[in-house]
Amino acid sequence: AQTVTQSQPEMSVQEAETVTLSCTYDTSESDYYLFWYKQPPSRQMILVIRQEAYKQQNATENRFSVNFQKAAKSFSLKISDSQLGDAAMYFCAYRSSLDYKLSFGAGTTVTVRA
């Protein structure tokens, strides 16, 4: 399994501000997929955003965007205009194009201050 590292166990952000979550991964492959999942207190896993490695353009979904640096093997998530509903645990995940399994990072707990 590939190694996915989320170095920030916890992050706190003021409502309406921006927070960036870091994620790095280890791979020797050139074709793969990257995902960010959100897990709120309800523990439902919600797909936030995904990126295909062959695409140079960074993916965006409304207030969520990524900074994909393929050479650096980095895939950070930026949450803009943070809302109380963004409070959750966020998991970065990697999937090889040759395999179907997801490798998850340890997660980052995001707290949003009103």
Add this chain to the structure above:
Amino acid sequence: GAVVSQHPSRVICKSGTSVKIECRSLDFQATTMFWYRQFPKQSLMLMATSNEGSKATYEQGVEKDKFLINHASLTLSTLTVTSAHPEDSSFYICSAWTGQGNQPQHFGDGTRLSIL
């Protein structure tokens, strides 16, 4: 679209009981389903992968006789925890995948299992 239903959401039962958890893909066909276990404030740990009509593939350290998986159709997979004991108490989550490379896994809402 891409809805995965997992049932039940919460189970409390006595030690020694067997518990069955269902995972259904409601609006798509899932060639592959995955079963995860998650401890509080930790990441998801893959237990096993199941493909429709074939035996499940278990991750190292997961007892296949304890955690029975059946993937009878393209929309249904079940996980049976046999002779459950308190140490089996955990949060179990399933996910379903169409098999298309660029598609993500879609997750069920999870099952909180408590063994007394």
